[in-house]
Amino acid sequence: MTTQGHLALDLGAESGRAILATFNGGRLAIEELHRFRHLPAKLPSGLHWNLTELWAQLMAGLGKTAAAAKQRNVELVSLGCDTWGVDYALLGKSGQVLGMPYCYRDDKHLAAYHKAIDNLGKKAIYDATGIQFMYLNTLYQVVAQKEREPGLLDMATRLVMIPDLFHYWFTGNITNEATDISTTQMIDPRTGKWAKPLLNQLGIPTHFLGDTVPAGSVIGKLRGGVIDELAQAGLSNVDVIAPGTHDTAAAVAAVPVDVSKTPRWAYLSSGTWSLMGVELDAPMISDAACEASVTHERGVGNKIRFLKNIAGLWLVQECRRDFQKHGSELEYAELTRLAAEAEPMRTLVNPDHEPFVAPGDMPKKIAAFAQATGQPAPTTPGQFVRCCLESLAMAYRRTLGLLERLLGTKFDVLHIVGGGGQNKLLNQMTADACGLPVIVGPHEATAIGNALVQAMGRGAIKNLAEIRQVVRDSFELETYHPTGKASFDDQYGRYEKLLKM
Numbered sequence: 001m002t003t004q005g006h007l008a009l010d011l012g013a014e015s016g017r018a019i020l021a022t023f024n025g026g027r028l029a030i031e032e033l034h035r036f037r038h039l040p041a042k043l044p045s046g047l048h049w050n051l052t053e054l055w056a057q058l059m060a061g062l063g064k065t066a067a068a069a070k071q072r073n074v075e076l077v078s079l080g081c082d083t084w085g086v087d088y089a090l091l092g093k094s095g096q097v098l099g100m101p102y103c104y105r106d107d108k109h110l111a112a113y114h115k116a117i118d119n120l121g122k123k124a125i126y127d128a129t130g131i132q133f134m135y136l137n138t139l140y141q142v143v144a145q146k147e148r149e150p151g152l153l154d155m156a157t158r159l160v161m162i163p164d165l166f167h168y169w170f171t172g173n174i175t176n177e178a179t180d181i182s183t184t185q186m187i188d189p190r191t192g193k194w195a196k197p198l199l200n201q202l203g204i205p206t207h208f209l210g211d212t213v214p215a216g217s218v219i220g221k222l223r224g225g226v227i228d229e230l231a232q233a234g235l236s237n238v239d240v241i242a243p244g245t246h247d248t249a250a251a252v253a254a255v256p257v258d259v260s261k262t263p264r265w266a267y268l269s270s271g272t273w274s275l276m277g278v279e280l281d282a283p284m285i286s287d288a289a290c291e292a293s294v295t296h297e298r299g300v301g302n303k304i305r306f307l308k309n310i311a312g313l314w315l316v317q318e319c320r321r322d323f324q325k326h327g328s329e330l331e332y333a334e335l336t337r338l339a340a341e342a343e344p345m346r347t348l349v350n351p352d353h354e355p356f357v358a359p360g361d362m363p364k365k366i367a368a369f370a371q372a373t374g375q376p377a378p379t380t381p382g383q384f385v386r387c388c389l390e391s392l393a394m395a396y397r398r399t400l401g402l403l404e405r406l407l408g409t410k411f412d413v414l415h416i417v418g419g420g421g422q423n424k425l426l427n428q429m430t431a432d433a434c435g436l437p438v439i440v441g442p443h444e445a446t447a448i449g450n451a452l453v454q455a456m457g458r459g460a461i462k463n464l465a466e467i468r469q470v471v472r473d474s475f476e477l478e479t480y481h482p483t484g485k486a487s488f489d490d491q492y493g494r495y496e497k498l499l500k501m
Contacts, residue, residue: 277307
């Protein structure tokens with residue numbers, strides 16, 4: 001059987017990769033062929049993504065992958081792109097991008113968030129959308145756009161999410177893939193269609209909202225311009241397939257669980273953001289879910305990802321950027337080693353404290369939180385990182401308990417997927433804090449899920465259960481058992497009090 005190759009173009013919040021995934025019908029192997037850094041740029045109008053640079057990097061990744069596939073005698077049959085959620089672009093009638101897409105961390109969205117909630121109330125918005133309340137959600141970005149430059153909304157003929165935009169540039173076909181638009185807080189989770197009555201109440205135009213396609217849909221072949229630009233690559237028969245374009249949807253598809261053997265499981269997609277949740281067959285919209293601000297996002301196989309967003313390793317990333325700014329070039333492995341040597345439970349913070357969302361000055365913000373809550377402020381890199389990791393583990397414990405109460409069940413295991421699973425210290429802290437086994441892997445779950453959903457779109461895999469069987473057969477997993485639960489038990493009451501301060 002010819003080995004087929006799928007190109008997973010995986011864009012995270014600070015880096016992107018082109019990964020060649022080869023599938024022989026039973027096992028998957030992956031190889032990273034291109035990696036690049038990308039960050040939003042602060043311009044006079046706000047924080048924006050550099051679309052042209054991102055596109056150039058995606059094309060470079062495609063070129064390198066095509067060359068590698070030919071060298072390895074692999075047939076490159078498809079590609080698909082996943083990215084972070086909530087950010088969007090507007091297209092005009094000629095297909096031109098209208099304005100530079102904002103980054104979700106732009107602080108101008110905050111005023112729009114409060115205005116929308118003051119206008120309609122949280123319950124009305126949650127009943128219509130079932131999405132966690134965060135000022136970065138697309139809904140509030142669009143409200144902010146209406147306030148700043150309403151003419152752009154009037155001129156737009158289509159709203160597309162960032163991966164939808166890149167798929168359009170690859171094929172010439174415009175789509176809205178279901179998993180990513182479900183992050184917008186503009187979709188009815190019961191139907192998967194746009195929540196137009198809500199949008200009308202907020203005065204948001206709806207003429208630019210298109211029909212949606214599910215994960216695994218074939219969008220089209222590469223357009224001639226892309227093929228011509230990479231003329232030596234032989235790309236005339238490559239399908240572009242929507243892979244579960246929200247990176248978390250792709251990662252959750254690759255959770256290596258066998259639900260027939262472990263029906264009571266939860267997942268944690270760990271990276272810049274931490275997303276903890278479960279899979280449901282249908283939404284669970286309720287007053288309790290609204291009060292808890294639990295989100296309903298679409299998953300592969302039309303599942304509902306019932307989850308909570310948690311700040312994640314963003315706190316550590318921002319600390320490291322600040323250390324570098326001040327001349328300390330410490331790698332993540334060294335920061336984790338220093339954290340392991342630091343005093344336990346010295347300082348705890350609320351990872352979702354609102355000032356932590358915006359970039360910049362993270363150590364200063366953490367120190368301010370410590371001082372405001374009567375704790376000693378961290379002073380060394382090890383103390384700062386230990387504070388972040390222990391606080392995240394506490395947040396995971398709290399969120400897991402919240403999900404258990406809402407669902408009326410107790411989980412038997414927590415699966416951690418994503419790059420954050422490489423932090424062994426945090427993995428052990430998570431097992432200790434949550435008091436249950438933690439199964440870690442695969443670390444490249446997003447790219448793996450991306451590639452396997454492409455294979456499903458081509459008919460090589462039947463369904464989500466088969467995707468997970470391939471993951472179990474292809475990648476090694478690591479299990480952590482609780483060994484220090486007592487220390488987290490002792491300090492958990494203190495952590496909960498901090499959340500109320």
